[in-house]
Amino acid sequence: MSFIYDLTSIRFYFIQAKKVRISLLPVFLISIFTAACDYQSIEEGSASTSCENNSRCQFTNNVEVWLSNSKVSPETPFTINLKLPDDAKNPSAKLEGVSMYMGFIPVQFTNTEQIWTANTMVGACSEPVMTWKMTVTYQDASNKTHTLFYYFDSIQP
DSSP, X not given: OHHHHHHHHHHHHHHHHHHHHHHHHHHHHHHHHHHHHOOTGGGTTSBOOOOOTTSOEEOGGGOEEEESSSOBOTTSOEEEXXXXXXXXXXXXXXXXXXXXXXXXXXXXXXXXXXXXXXXXOOOOOSSSEEEEXXXXXXXOTTOOEEEEEEEEEEEOO
């Protein structure tokens, strides 16, 4: 008798859970789309400038970022240049789509004569102009971590 009761309660629980899951689906989807469109909240506590996309940007501490070519096309290699203070170490970066979130692309820098360079490319998107955000982190001599953001656009050919 208890075995039948347990199966009945499990089936009842499953039906109730399915109803709750279905009713929460629209809320979940709306929260995902809202979070994907909001990039301002991500930048709190980090260095950002008001320079134009694809242009050379100067940040605090004499940090500069620029592209090898101001016209970036999807699925075409380009170089990102990064000038850091002399005591900077362990720079790392990632690219994320702003216009459309497409995951992130890790960026590996190599140091050549006081300039850190990285060869990379971005994916194609359904948008004719796609805005990308590069998040760069590095440590100074006192092991304090610094984060900055650089924005650029890729244009479909």
